[in-house]
Amino acid sequence: MLGLNGKDFRLFLIVCVMALAAPILLNPFPVDGALAQFNAGYPALMQAFAIFGILAIGFNILFGLTGYLSFGHAAFLGAGSYAAVWMYKLFNYNVIFAIPASIIVAGLLSVLIGYVSLRRSGIYFSILTLAFAQMMYAIAYSDLLGRFFGTPITNGETGLQVYNSDPQFLLAEGGLAEPHLFTLNLNNLTKIQFGGWEFTFEVGYYLCAIFLILSFYLSIRIFRSPFGMMLRAVKSNQNRMNYTGLDSKPYMLAAFVISGLYAGLAGGLMAAMDPLTGGERMFWTASGEIVLMSILGGAGTLIGPVLGAGAIKYMEKIVSALNDNILHGWFAWMPDGMENVAVAILHPFVGKGWHLTLGSVFMLVVIFLPGGIVEGGQRIGRLFGRKGATQTPTDATTTPAE
Amino acid sequence: MGILEVKGVNKRFGGLQALGDVNLSVEEGTVHAIIGPNGAGKSTLLNVLVGKLIPDSGSVMFDGQSVLGRKPFEINQMGISRVFQTPEIFADLTVMENIMIPCFAKRDGAFRMHAIESVGHEKGIIEQAEQMLADVNMLEKHEMVASSLSRGDKRRLEMAMCLVQDPKLLLLDEPTAGMARADTENTINLLKEIRTQRGITMAIIEHDMNVVFSLAERITVLAQGTPLVEDVPEKIKGHPKVREAYLGEAQV
Amino acid sequence: MDAIIIQILNGLDKGSAYALIALGLTLIFGTLGVVNFAHGALFLVGAFVAVTTQRLLKISYEVVDESKKDFLGNPLVVDTPYVHGWFGQATGDAIIDWAVPLSIILAIPVMLFIGFAMERGLIKHFYKRPHADQILVTFGLAIVIGEIVKAFYGANPIQTPAPSALRSTVDFGVWLGYEPNSILYPAWRLVYFFFSAIVIAAVFAFLQFTTFGMVVRAGMADRETVGLLGINIDKRFTIMFGIAAAVAGLAGVMYTPILSPHYNIGMDFLVLSFVVVVVGGMGSLPGAVLAGFMLGILQSFASMNEVKAIIPGIDQIIIYLIAIIVLLTRPRGLMGRKGVMED
Numbered sequence: 001m002l003g004l005n006g007k008d009f010r011l012f013l014i015v016c017v018m019a020l021a022a023p024i025l026l027n028p029f030p031v032d033g034a035l036a037q038f039n040a041g042y043p044a045l046m047q048a049f050a051i052f053g054i055l056a057i058g059f060n061i062l063f064g065l066t067g068y069l070s071f072g073h074a075a076f077l078g079a080g081s082y083a084a085v086w087m088y089k090l091f092n093y094n095v096i097f098a099i100p101a102s103i104i105v106a107g108l109l110s111v112l113i114g115y116v117s118l119r120r121s122g123i124y125f126s127i128l129t130l131a132f133a134q135m136m137y138a139i140a141y142s143d144l145l146g147r148f149f150g151t152p153i154t155n156g157e158t159g160l161q162v163y164n165s166d167p168q169f170l171l172a173e174g175g176l177a178e179p180h181l182f183t184l185n186l187n188n189l190t191k192i193q194f195g196g197w198e199f200t201f202e203v204g205y206y207l208c209a210i211f212l213i214l215s216f217y218l219s220i221r222i223f224r225s226p227f228g229m230m231l232r233a234v235k236s237n238q239n240r241m242n243y244t245g246l247d248s249k250p251y252m253l254a255a256f257v258i259s260g261l262y263a264g265l266a267g268g269l270m271a272a273m274d275p276l277t278g279g280e281r282m283f284w285t286a287s288g289e290i291v292l293m294s295i296l297g298g299a300g301t302l303i304g305p306v307l308g309a310g311a312i313k314y315m316e317k318i319v320s321a322l323n324d325n326i327l328h329g330w331f332a333w334m335p336d337g338m339e340n341v342a343v344a345i346l347h348p349f350v351g352k353g354w355h356l357t358l359g360s361v362f363m364l365v366v367i368f369l370p371g372g373i374v375e376g377g378q379r380i381g382r383l384f385g386r387k388g389a390t391q392t393p394t395d396a397t398t399t400p401a402e
Numbered sequence: 403m404g405i406l407e408v409k410g411v412n413k414r415f416g417g418l419q420a421l422g423d424v425n426l427s428v429e430e431g432t433v434h435a436i437i438g439p440n441g442a443g444k445s446t447l448l449n450v451l452v453g454k455l456i457p458d459s460g461s462v463m464f465d466g467q468s469v470l471g472r473k474p475f476e477i478n479q480m481g482i483s484r485v486f487q488t489p490e491i492f493a494d495l496t497v498m499e500n501i502m503i504p505c506f507a508k509r510d511g512a513f514r515m516h517a518i519e520s521v522g523h524e525k526g527i528i529e530q531a532e533q534m535l536a537d538v539n540m541l542e543k544h545e546m547v548a549s550s551l552s553r554g555d556k557r558r559l560e561m562a563m564c565l566v567q568d569p570k571l572l573l574l575d576e577p578t579a580g581m582a583r584a585d586t587e588n589t590i591n592l593l594k595e596i597r598t599q600r601g602i603t604m605a606i607i608e609h610d611m612n613v614v615f616s617l618a619e620r621i622t623v624l625a626q627g628t629p630l631v632e633d634v635p636e637k638i639k640g641h642p643k644v645r646e647a648y649l650g651e652a653q654v
Numbered sequence: 655m656d657a658i659i660i661q662i663l664n665g666l667d668k669g670s671a672y673a674l675i676a677l678g679l680t681l682i683f684g685t686l687g688v689v690n691f692a693h694g695a696l697f698l699v700g701a702f703v704a705v706t707t708q709r710l711l712k713i714s715y716e717v718v719d720e721s722k723k724d725f726l727g728n729p730l731v732v733d734t735p736y737v738h739g740w741f742g743q744a745t746g747d748a749i750i751d752w753a754v755p756l757s758i759i760l761a762i763p764v765m766l767f768i769g770f771a772m773e774r775g776l777i778k779h780f781y782k783r784p785h786a787d788q789i790l791v792t793f794g795l796a797i798v799i800g801e802i803v804k805a806f807y808g809a810n811p812i813q814t815p816a817p818s819a820l821r822s823t824v825d826f827g828v829w830l831g832y833e834p835n836s837i838l839y840p841a842w843r844l845v846y847f848f849f850s851a852i853v854i855a856a857v858f859a860f861l862q863f864t865t866f867g868m869v870v871r872a873g874m875a876d877r878e879t880v881g882l883l884g885i886n887i888d889k890r891f892t893i894m895f896g897i898a899a900a901v902a903g904l905a906g907v908m909y910t911p912i913l914s915p916h917y918n919i920g921m922d923f924l925v926l927s928f929v930v931v932v933v934g935g936m937g938s939l940p941g942a943v944l945a946g947f948m949l950g951i952l953q954s955f956a957s958m959n960e961v962k963a964i965i966p967g968i969d970q971i972i973i974y975l976i977a978i979i980v981l982l983t984r985p986r987g988l989m990g991r992k993g994v995m996e997d
Contacts, residue, residue: 226510227516227517230506236492243474243490245567246512246513250512254515
């Protein structure tokens with residue numbers, strides 16, 4: 001089906017259903033219930049799932065397949081966002097201009113950075129990409145381009161947004177002043193009440209979801225293609241690859257640019273959801289976050305990065321919303337002394353301490369579960385003696401890609 | 403005129419003359435061995451042949467074209483495949499994938515952006531790879547991850563990866579180095595099989611006399627970076643100069 | 655000319671910090687083959703050892719001073735640091751005043767301990783794993799350490815002043831025969847530079863003149879052979895890790911008066927120090943030191959107004975630009991050795 005084998009097609013269907021039904025699936029708890037805080041089915045969070053999912057899928061084509069660890073992918077994300085906002089400023093708020101522009105700009109930038117960075121490998125490659133991204137950040141954050149051209153390009157610390165004085169050549173009189181797709185406002189939403197439940201369907205989210213599905217489909221095709229096999233060959237043994245008559249350079253550059261295009265798309269979508277952007281989107285911690293998502297989910301697997309992106313964005317929302325009162329509520333069943341100790345231990349990890357949780361979880365995953373969530377799922381599957389336990393070596397080719 | 407012609411190649415490393423005026427001709431359809439004591443310049447010569455080193459002077463022609471200054475992948479695309487001392491394979495990939503990659507390289511060249519096609523739909527390549535695996539008796543292992551193969555099978559796989567490209571010249575760099583006796587025998591037999599079935603031209607850089615004399619049709623003896631003699635094995639065995647320079651008194 | 659001297663001087667303190675961190679990174683990379691993304695966190699820990707020391711020294715008890723009255727006429731309660739009680743007022747104040755240099759005494763054992771614990775507890779298990787895994791786990795650790803510091807000390811920069819005697823400026827110009835007040839330089843920065851020079855010299859002397867150092871250097875050149883000689887190289891490498899941690903920590907301690915520490919300085923310095931290591935040449939100790947000072951001084955020159963007028967914002971990107979140029983033209987860095995991280 002669609003050029004996929006049975007197993008991949010099933011996986012693709014699952015992702016389609018999850019993406020399209022997310023507003024329902026992610027709101028399993030009634031609005032007034034005690035567990036409503038664990039709902040994730042509101043637009044901003046679902047958008048983040050989809051956008052970071054796209055970002056991580058793209059990163060995974062580079063890191064998961066070739067093993068080249070880029071620490072500078074946020075540069076493409078930021079470039080995509082800037083390009084999108086510039087399209088708003090020049091033409092109008094229709095994302096039909098913004099999103100292609102963000103993909104193209106990120107693509108061009110990734111050709112440039114990739115061409116230079118890929119002349120080195122291993123740790124040098126990581127540091128080169130990091131240096132490039134930091135340079136892009138400095139350029140964006142102090143608007144160096146603007147100083148050359150005499151007009152703000154990235155608008156420095158303030159960030160880039162649309163002003164009334166902007167040309168907006170294609171903006172009709174009284175036209176929509178929010179991102180839209182052929183006048184379909186991306187902020188439009190419909191709420192449906194169903195018993196105690198409430199589900200929100202937003203146009204913007206569905207735009208992201210469709211791009212997520214397309215991105216995921218493309219990534220399956222790439223994983224299963226001869227090109228994908230060549231990328232895994234790069235990771236496995238570059239020496240043998242060269243002596244087999246294959247030029248690893250263009251393969252690497254192609255992988256790098258593809259992941260840059262994905263990041264550009266994600267950046268464009270970010271600007272489509274919220275039509276402004278700033279330099280901090282390019283800071284190296286943002287690049288680190290992309291790396292964390294892929295690893296946490298399971299680098300080199302198809303679904304892993306999507307899961308990783310979802311897990312991190314969800315944890316971020318839940319953990320940052322926790323506070324001592326909620327913790328006390330959780331541990332109320334304990335004797336008072338123990339309750340206080342438990343809360344005191346967890347206190348640094350919640351609320352503003354979300355990054356501590358993230359760092360700790362990440363370390364634990366790298367140490368004990370290098371395959372991430374996907375490997376964890378497989379181990380649990382095997383533990384319960386499902387099909388996993390009887391898996392024969394014939395599965396060896398397919399399992400890493402699940 | 404041989405398929406591989408090395409003419410007047412010199413290479414110095416600082417004060418050391420690694421190769422001095424090397425002339426060598428490998429005839430099409432023969433197995434040509436290059437032997438010599440440690441430090442005779444065998445590895446340097448090999449590195450020149452595969453494009454890793456550029457000699458200070460001289461020429462290396464393969465099939466009428468110069469190989470000098472070309473990258474390893476270009477030299478492979480010209481028709482030279484190489485077997486390494488320790489098998490270089492794609493350890494994380496399956497046996498089948500290991501064989502398919504050289505098939506793609508042969509068919510599509512050094513780079514092709516075939517990112518949307520599915521590997522599973524490449525019937526021609528799959529058949530070709532399966533045929534090759536059957537030829538080296540590894541078909542039943544095609545789904546195994548290459549790193550889990552035995553040492554002997556890894557060597558066999560690497561040979562198969564080279565052979566499936568149907569090279570004009572197969573370069574072997576001490577293919578039995580560090581092997582146990584039984585493995586060495588197996589490798590010799592495998593190479594003999596390849597020789598009789600496919601008639602592939604081979605150049606072997608080797609240390610082990612056993613291997614050399616049971617395979618080679620012509621032998622070049624290298625000493626201190628210069629070819630000492632070149633002849634058929636029978637003549638080399640008894641050659642006084644060779645005894646003196648390389649074999650010593652005890653070994654033959 | 656004096657403008658050039660000022661810029662060189664301004665670059666020295668940053669350069670010293672880069673050099674010290676890069677030195678430790680290189681030691682760890684050269685001996686253990688580990689790419690330590692948590693090294694900036696060690697600098698951070700050092701800085702906060704200074705903060706902690708200062709706070710510890712200021713711990714006070716309350717004394718009721720009958721001679722002073724508050725506005726209601728009650729006797730005034732005065733906070734008195736314990737050090738006053740122990741050493742008398744004058745000496746006590748001096749001790750508090752000199753808290754930053756004094757914290758070195760505390761920092762050395764603390765940093766050595768953290769270094770040992772980190773190597774034995776975590777890094778050891780990553781020797782055989784790919785460099786990407788080492789980067790990732792130490793990156794995670796760096797986040798964790800930074801966040802722990804934030805949990806205890808908050809996110810805002812904490813003022814940690816230098817001893818009052820060293821808060822003045824040195825009139826450098828007079829020494830060099832210029833007009834008075836033409837080249838003024840903060841005394842503490844000069845102290846920092848000399849301190850770094852001493853630490854760097856000590857590390858080099860240690861490696862050069864002790865048997866221990868000789869074995870470590872041999873190990874850096876060829877680990878396997880040294881291992882074959884029956885020398886327990888692992889134990890020495892653990893100690894080296896501790897020393898590298900201590901060097902980074904001391905760099906952090908002494909830097910606090912120059913830059914008020916906050917939980918993120920580790921990361922800020924780490925990224926730049928990595929660039930320094932790469933420019934200097936992975937595995938080359940002199941390269942790390944040289945590149946550290948060079949980049950510090952270059953950065954300082956790039957921030958001159960005359961330069962910025964020609965190329966706006968060059969100060970922000972000069973280091974990265976240089977790193978990219980060096981890596982592309984001299985792939986091994988300025989003083990890198992063949993065979994180190996070639997692939």
